[in-house]
Each structure stands twice: as C-alpha cells, then as structure tokens.
Amino acid sequence: MRWSVSKAKQFQRCQRQWYYKEIVGRHSAPAGSIRREVYLLGLLKSISQWRGDIVDNVLTRAFLTWHKYQVRLDPEKIIFNARRLFDEQLAVAREHHLHKPGLTPSKWENFVVFRCMEYDKSIPQDELDAAWQEIEKAIRNLFEMRSVAEAMQGANTLVAQRSLQFQHSGMNVMAKPDLVVFSEERPPVIIDWKVHAFGVQEAWLQLGIYALALSRAKPHKDFPQDCCSWAPTDVKLLEVQLLKQDLREYQLSNTDVTRLENHITTTAHEMLSAVGSVKPKHEDLIPEDFTVTRYPSTCEHCSYKRVCWEGEA
Ligand code: SF4
Known part of the structure; x- marks a missing residue:
C-alpha cells in the first residue's frame, strides 16, 4: 500500500475520501462500473490545484532547460509559456471530457477536468482571474529571490x-x-x-x-x-x-x-488497520468501514460527494 504525506493527511481528514481514492477507484474497471466512476471523479481538480500544477509544470521545464543548455532564465518567457498552457488547458477543461467513452487521460497532452464543471456546470471567472494573477506573481517572485538562485x-x-x-x-x-x-x-x-x-x-x-x-x-x-x-x-x-x-x-x-x-509508522498503522487483512483488492470493504469527516467544508470541496452522498460505492 502507498503512503505519502498527502495520503496520510487525506486519511486523517476523511477516511472515506481516502478509501474512494486509494481502494475503490480503478482506471481499468469496466465502463459504467462504480470503480470506474470513482476513478473518474478522482481526476477532478479545483482551480487552485490546477494553478499550482501550471506553476510546477513551467518552472520544472524552465529549470531543466537552463541546466541542460545553460541558457539564461527569462521570467517573461516562462510567464508566456504559463499563459499558453493556462489557455490550452482551460479550453480542454471547458469541454469537460470526463465522461467521454474510453477516456485515457495519459493520452492527452493537456488533459484537465474541473470539479466545478462536474458539479456546477460552470467555471467562475473571478477564480480564473485570481488563478492567473497568482501564477504570474508566483513566477515573478521566484526570480526576485536571490537565495533560490x-x-x-x-x-x-x-x-x-x-x-x-x-x-x-x-x-x-x-x-x-x-x-x-x-x-x-x-x-x-x-x-x-x-x-x-x-x-x-x-x-x-x-x-x-x-x-x-x-x-x-x-x-x-x-x-x-x-x-x-x-x-x-x-x-x-x-x-x-x-x-x-x-x-x-x-x-x-x-x-x-x-x-x-x-509519524509514518503511526499513520501507516491506522491505514492498515482500517483496511484489515482482507483480500488483495479489498473487495470486501464497504464505505461504512471508513469514518467520514466532521467538517462540512471538507465535503463541499470533495470530488466524491456524489457517490458518497448517494451511497453508490
Ligand atoms: S463527501 Fe464528505 S464524507 Fe464523503 S468522502 Fe467526501 S469528504 Fe468524506
């Protein structure tokens, strides 16, 4: 079983959310099955997660290019690349391809699906504007921090x-x-x-x-x-x-x-105890084996609320 800081945090925040992500969701499950549905929901992102991913993506590419070719790093060029990625991925997100038959995200260059499109059928413009401003600011700020260089x-x-x-x-x-x-x-x-x-x-x-x-x-x-x-x-x-x-x-x-x-030992023990010694693919487990969050705001921002609230998995 996989452990990471974010998985342990997710388990502590809502065991059931962790169960959907780690145990139920399966890319290879048949279309229309609950495992496939949960896998698809697990692909949804908030706009703020997407904003962070764009920064990661363009900075990673820029630093690797700088190191390999010894070219000068130009923040304006990185911002230009970020804007292009932002626009391309936003266009894909607006199409909301999540329920396209046979969807394989790894085959897409710019695959992004937003939670707001899945649940509210729209993308708030004010959040998009704020996301872009923060991407630009993050990149500019990095190049003013001499200690990083x-x-x-x-x-x-x-x-x-x-x-x-x-x-x-x-x-x-x-x-x-x-x-x-x-x-x-x-x-x-x-x-x-x-x-x-x-x-x-x-x-x-x-x-x-x-x-x-x-x-x-x-x-x-x-x-x-x-x-x-x-x-x-x-x-x-x-x-x-x-x-x-x-x-x-x-x-x-x-x-x-x-x-x-x-910390790893304690949280790993909690996860392994929650799963118990059941079959390798944990098919005997049910959602009720996992406690739910005490915080309504966690549900509000949860990709799995449809299956969780409807009790489908
Ligand atoms: S909807 Fe709420 S209780 Fe259900 S998995 Fe998500 S965070 Fe947990």
Whole structure:
C-alpha cells in the first residue's frame, strides 16, 4: 500500500475520501462500473490545484532547460509559456471530457477536468482571474529571490519532479520533491516551491520526508553516483513560498528523523488497520468501514460527494 504525506493527511481528514481514492477507484474497471466512476471523479481538480500544477509544470521545464543548455532564465518567457498552457488547458477543461467513452487521460497532452464543471456546470471567472494573477506573481517572485538562485549555483545535476520511494512500516513511502540540486562539493539541496500557504509544521513534515526518501530510495539511473550516500540530516531543505516571497530553511536533526519515522509508522498503522487483512483488492470493504469527516467544508470541496452522498460505492 502507498503512503505519502498527502495520503496520510487525506486519511486523517476523511477516511472515506481516502478509501474512494486509494481502494475503490480503478482506471481499468469496466465502463459504467462504480470503480470506474470513482476513478473518474478522482481526476477532478479545483482551480487552485490546477494553478499550482501550471506553476510546477513551467518552472520544472524552465529549470531543466537552463541546466541542460545553460541558457539564461527569462521570467517573461516562462510567464508566456504559463499563459499558453493556462489557455490550452482551460479550453480542454471547458469541454469537460470526463465522461467521454474510453477516456485515457495519459493520452492527452493537456488533459484537465474541473470539479466545478462536474458539479456546477460552470467555471467562475473571478477564480480564473485570481488563478492567473497568482501564477504570474508566483513566477515573478521566484526570480526576485536571490537565495533560490544561490542554492542552485554549482549544481552538477538537477532533478525535477522525480518520484522517490522506500519501504517503511509495511508501506511504500512515496515522495516527489519539486527540485533536487546535486553538487560535487556539498550535500544535496531539496527545493520545494508552494503557491498556496502551508503551515510551518506541515511544510517541515513534507520536506523532512523528502530528505528521508532521498537517502533511502533506490536512485534513478541519472542520479550522481554518490547521491544517496548522504544522511537525511545532511540534506538542506528549502521551502519557497512563492506568493509571499518567503523562504524557509530546514535541516533535520537525528531526533527529527525519529519523529518522521514515528509519524509514518503511526499513520501507516491506522491505514492498515482500517483496511484489515482482507483480500488483495479489498473487495470486501464497504464505505461504512471508513469514518467520514466532521467538517462540512471538507465535503463541499470533495470530488466524491456524489457517490458518497448517494451511497453508490
Ligand atoms: S463527501 Fe464528505 S464524507 Fe464523503 S468522502 Fe467526501 S469528504 Fe468524506
């Protein structure tokens, strides 16, 4: 079973939402089945999630191009690329292809489906305007933060948005840092940029898991040879709050590492206990095996409310 900071958070927020996402939804399920319906609902995004994805996408491409070809990074060009992506994906989102027969999102270059289209049949213009303004501001702010550029100086390998996995407490722990900077002279630096506000504790937890993953995961083929000889306490962690132009730096202590391991163990135990020792595909489980959130606002922003409220899964 897969564990990540966001999956553990989702489980704590609403066990049933986690159940729909992790247990019920299946891409390969037959058309019209509840598993396929739940899989499709799991593809829905809020406008604010989409805004963050666009920033991730254009920054990742820009940094990799900069590193590979040593070209100057031009924020205006990145903003231009972001606007093009914004317009192309918005056009796709307006068509709302979610219920197209045989839909395979990975075959689409710009596939996006919005929760508001599924449930309200419209996309609020004020949210779109705010999303674009924040994308532009996030990109401009990043290029005014000298400390981020300094962290990348001397990089001999730059790795962006790559999945890192290791085993802990019976779980496959997954992490995907925005950027890992490897240099010959110093330990790796992990940079994570955020468009939305994160609490210090939450960001520390996420970056800390990234550091654990970097030191324990099987390295990808293009990682430097000595990439994973560093301890998690060696790795420098930078959280970049793009809208606030704020940079937080973390470095783990041995006590922090133990706290992080304990967090994985505790939350993993809760997830595994909720599932129990049932058949491999958990077919015996029913929604009522999983408690629901106590907060109505969580339901308001939940992609699964149709099946949850109608009791179809
Ligand atoms: S609709 Fe509410 S209770 Fe149901 S899965 Fe979503 S968040 Fe949980």
